[in-house]
Amino acid sequence: MTTVALGLVKEVAVAAHAPRFLYLHWPFGHALGEPGNVVQQRTVLHDMLSMAAIAAEPGLVIDLPYRWRREKYEPVLDWRTPSEAVVSAVSFRTHSDEIAKSKRWADPKEEV
């Protein structure tokens, strides 16, 4: 069974070996946001579902970029497309893995 965990303390989820983990720097007791802010709550759920759909390897931790009250939340228009926050985090990770594997430009000796 696939699991996606939401969390407010990052190190704990990493230590618990959560396969897919979304981290929010929000106050305790507000995992999905503010009372009555349906758009904000649905944004977080969209991120959770997106992560279930597209995370490609175990142990992926995503820092969601939302800044608590200062953020402007837009309604989710297309639930079939994974959220931008999750897509960019997944592609960043894949991309940096590729760079790490090739190691070409990072190795000063090879440059010479």
Place this chain on the structure above:
Amino acid sequence: MRWFYKLLGSWITLPGTGGEIVSDHGGPVRTRAGRLNELWARWLSGSRLGATVGHWASRTISLPQLRRLATGKIPWAPLRKPISDCTVVLLTTGGVHLRTDPPFNLNSDSTFRVIPKNAQSKDLAISHQAYDRTDALRDINLVFPIERLRELEREHVIGRLAEDNYGFGLMGSAKKLMPSIKEVARRISESGVDLALLVPA
């Protein structure tokens, strides 16, 4: 001595001194915690310094335990069907349970409660003392987004919301929690759930 126990219990959460507080807005009820516990929880949730202390406490208590318990590879079960065909189950550690069920022990409780998918906000209760429940009592979706998931089920975004969803309370020992976790995992996998969403408090 009984009056003294009651007096002490009004300040610090003690077994049998609680009782419940009914919400003014038709929302969930709340199990009464000691006044000092309540102030502490409010401080943890409501101030920057409190949040820092809360994060620190959470790491100090759980990291050594989790490092002992979670060894080996990270488990991996990729989703094999589209989200719109999936049965989704919701799990919370925010101390949410049915009002008709016995409340969680506020100081520590390793048991779990089943919450049916059609549970309404007024049928629910929160028994937890490590976070400020004021906002969650106004809108249960902050710690248990059951109304949002029912919406997503109606909109055919998810296939189905599982009949039984699960609530856990406050527990400091991960090891003591393991039997409950295994039991819930067994029930969930036997009921044909594809995706589990875990929400903390």
